[in-house]
Amino acid sequence: MNFLIIAILSAILQIFAPWWVIAIVPFVIVIARPSSGAFWSGFGGIAVPWLLYGYYQHFISDGALTDRVAKIFMLPNGILLLLVTALVGGLVGGFSGLAGYWVRQIFRRNPAPVPGAVS
């Protein structure tokens, strides 16, 4: 559930806010809504919209730009660049989620499920 909320909220916010809002959204959501799998809901919540939106841009232009930019970064094609992109966004989201989880733990008594497990 957190995954979906992070995905939708971060996607909306990124239209107006700077890119680093992806480091805020998972943090806040995980604090507000305790659940297991803080890392993966943060990772997926950022990576999946990046992947989908990036693929849409790649697709409508037939990779005209993305394939070229991939080559600047020594990657064979735009799809691989897209995977790298999603990984980068995902890592920020994931660690942000983890940070949220442990901040919440400070204010909780009961031990929570182990972070990292898929929720």
Added chain:
Amino acid sequence: MKFVKAILFIAITAGLVYVLDKPWAPAPALGPFLSPFCGLWQNSEKVIDPKTRETLQLDSLRDEVTIRFDDSGVPHIFAQNDFDLFYAQGYITAKDRLWQMDLQTRAAAGRLSEILGPATLSLDQQSRRLGMGYGAEANLKVAMTDPRSREALLGYTAGVNAFIRQLSPKDYPIEFKLLGYKPEPWKPINTMYMLEQMTLTLAGRSNELAMTNALKKYGRETIAKLFPDYPMLQESPIIPSGTAWDFPKLPVPEAAPAMIPGDSVALSARPLTALPDRAPKEEGIGSNNWAVSAEKSITGYPILANDPHLELSLPSIWYQVQLHSPDINVYGVSLPGIPSVIIGFNERVAWGVTNVDADVFDLYKIKFKNEYRNFYWHDNQWKPTHKREEIIQVKGQLKPYREQIIYTHHGPVTDSDGTFGELPNLAIKWIGHEPGNSFITFYELNKAKTYDDYRKALTHYVGPAQNFVFADSEKNIAITVNGKIPLKYKEQGKFVLDGSSRADDWQGWIPPDQNPFVKNPPRGFVSSANQSSADTTYPYYINWSFAPSERAIRINERLQAMTNANADSLRMLQNDNFSVLARTLLPKLLSILETRALTPKQKAAHIVLSNWNYQNSPESIAASIFETWFPLLGQAIWNDDFSSPEAPMEYPSRDRTLYLILKQPNEKWFDNVSTPEKETLPDLVYQSFNASLDTLTARKGAMSPEWEWSKVKGAEIRHLSRSIKPFNAPPLRTGGGSSIVNAMTKRKGPSWRMVVELGPTPRAYGIYPGGQSGNPGSPYYLNLLKTWEKGELNELIFLTSPEQKVPHLGSTLVLQKR
């Protein structure tokens, strides 16, 4: 423990954000660059649905503007007044070419280092020392006093800025994202910088230092023989021989004796502050244009053609546009950053340009009172210098780079012959510093209706001097060697001039109506290919050397023979690959080879050359051998006499070399002075033939299809950055060459090919290599390339109203006053 982990993961997240938000040169900040919400992905574009109709509300427009796009991506702009017309041109050009406009004006203004750092500082210094800003400011002052240019510049500026203002960072062209900077507001002076840049490209070189070095070594008599003022072997001048010069000639200034540098004088070591060595004038930047008369055409009206040869780049230097307002309807190519159409046609007339190699860049040796350089000797008195401080901001450096440039009445003192210690002592007198309003020439040509309008438009023009070809629906054809050309004594500026002598100053100008021109010549065509403007009967001195004659000879031969011409006949001539150079020289070279015993490899090459039809076609192997061989032969003849790295000398021209080989085979120049043996022409022919085969073998292996001319030449079109290789065009398969009408070399070539059939309604065709959009993520980035590569042209859609229903017309954009 919880605290530690919380802090640890907050730190990791913050650290990631920090690292991703920071540019790591040469890579941009990866976070914003990769994010699909604001990064590179946003620059992907799809083909615009032809039914799209969009309306935008924009500031400072006066009336409604309608823009129709055709399926090549060309905007057809319909406005109610000049201001709105140029506003829309600025807006739309920025939409497609904003980064190009930014980069090119920065390059001209010497402001690249602001965004690129110390790597480009020397380029910026060069622009500053040359006085690009000095010239641009002087020209802007004049442009702002004429209401027509003022309106155009202000409209264009408002349009570009209207576009920039509505951009958010995610919309910035991809190059801004890669380089990590943002577009700045456009200013009217940027247009002047673009014009300066053209003047620099086309008329910003001189060879008088190299000529003076040669003069010093060989003396007046030999230099006069080796560097004649008119081609000795063959020429076909722009204004046909026999054209009458029926005007009252002005007295030509009296010749001053050329300064001969004393033997004690070092003409070598260049101080650090001098202009860096610029590449010598090279072949490849030039152009062709011509017009055939109604009698020669099948349409009963003239047909005009033009193909300017420049360094090819992506995006293209040109941008196609149609401009329509109540008193203008013109189609053609514009230069991004300059309002109006530069080469094109309207309902009544068509025009095109090629470069005139006028000598409008001279060096004057300055005698300063002392090293403070506050005074210089001129006309028997000490005169004060002026100083202009140039400040260059350099990215990554706290303090800007500052340099004081000394100006005399000639111009900036920025070059050096090494005789004034560490300080420059050569002043540059350059047409790029001459205030004027060349823009008005194009503005008036855009609106021209008659031959008289054309002639009047040309009188405003300063430089770079161009051969303006013209045709109209009244069945006139004409060509004018046009520009503000200094009235010089013969050979003034062939060598370094005396900056202290009044007699060496530029004394005035050739009156515009006395520039060489011809209207409706009996031969039924006019043409130019950068060759000599006129034969030796023309009363004024323009230059001693022009582009070699081969392209012109071929064009004129074919036009002479042409009857019932149509647009396609002229298109085929633009693509002509015939080598006049090979026809002139190769039989002689082959006959010399026949006197020698040849190895099987040499025999094979000899047979290939003997069977050659002199066509530099893409698949020709003979063309590869000949094009490799001829420069090596030239070097074999001249290197021993003229190669001198410490004091570079000008080499004799191609025409002079041919004359030597064909008419003076026993001259001493064939002997290699650095060997004890006495070499002869046959020796050099044989040696260089061998060397050319070795060169090709080293590059491409034994003779095979790898030796095809298109592969040996390896033509390429690079992205304007010259460094972002994935944005380059794919490899090209092209014929032609530097002495060929189809003047495609490795990096330079026909940057726009246009053919216009005049008539009650004009029919026009054109193409350039690239596409309208500068965005590598756009379907319009390379959409014109294949057609260009095949030598074909697109029919240009010339509308009379925005509602007109014609095929190939697509989306509509309406700009409304907010």
